[in-house]
Amino acid sequence: MTQDSATGAPSSAHEPGDALQTGGTTGIIGYRLRRAQLSVFQKFLSIFDGLKLRPADYSVLVLIADNPGRKQTEIAEVLDIKRANFVTLVHGLEERGLVERIPSSADKRANALHLTEEGETFLAHARQVHEAMEQELIDRLGGEGERAQLLALLDRLT
């Protein structure tokens, strides 16, 4: 009884060079999501290796650029980053001269976040680099239509 291909069930024995039965995991939506996400993030990391920018850093810079003057809690919240961990993240960006924490005059507890001039320049470049990566992903998907399809399907899972 070694008819794997018929039943898909594991045979009682295996030859040393045999491929493993992976259907039990590769059929799982969450598993495939995770693999795809890791693959895309890996590509991001390799592309942005020179700029020393991680996905979280990039998303923070983009959000600050598109919402200048917002306080830390607001930016952290939309990214689902705990404000305690956001402190370290912003601190790093500030040390690199990309972000400014300006004490809010309206609320003395809060810091208003802004990009520095250098931060604007840096992000403009990073956005170009990222745009190229995004376009490659779209190409791999098959086009804009497939990208829209994917995003719509992902939305239903969230």
Place this chain on the structure above:
Amino acid sequence: MTQDSATGAPSSAHEPGDALQTGGTTGIIGYRLRRAQLSVFQKFLSIFDGLKLRPADYSVLVLIADNPGRKQTEIAEVLDIKRANFVTLVHGLEERGLVERIPSSADKRANALHLTEEGETFLAHARQVHEAMEQELIDRLGGEGERAQLLALLDRLT
């Protein structure tokens, strides 16, 4: 010049209660992938909280069940888990009485992995629980067709 809705660009000022401009991040494939993956894993964790089973544990049990007698390196490899980290993972499953490490007679360095009787019973139950979750995800996607579409699109990213 406060016509955000027309340009999508940030206005120079924001009202305290305003929603943030998030298009810069939510349009990114990798960002949406990550959010969806986190959401699905979160659901997994809450559903399997009672069984104290994490996604990685589940995938390991399934792979051992479907490929009994394989050695650690083989199972770890298909899951992209470093063999050094796999040691701890399998050790935990062994301590819980779900997995056996049987020294291979053919290769005295290797451990042949098997589920125990208890492991088989446990996994049978876990598979049922997971099947219900998977079906809910499929329903959310819209049906089997959409599931197949999603998996196909994810494949192209990997």
Place this chain on the structure above:
DNA sequence: TGGCAATGTTATCCTATATAACTAAATACC
């Protein structure tokens, strides 16, 4: 005015993941 909530921060913990080094055993090479 006094109590409660929010902001930013520090400290700490846990988990996941990556790397290096080691042993014992198998394999390759000559």
Place this chain on the structure above:
DNA sequence: GGTATTTAGTTATATAGGATAACATTGCCA
């Protein structure tokens, strides 16, 4: 056949992500 290389499992260790608790300062509000 004996030596060198590779492989399997393991240990120790480092880093990064993310969660929680506690605290000072400030804002809110009733």
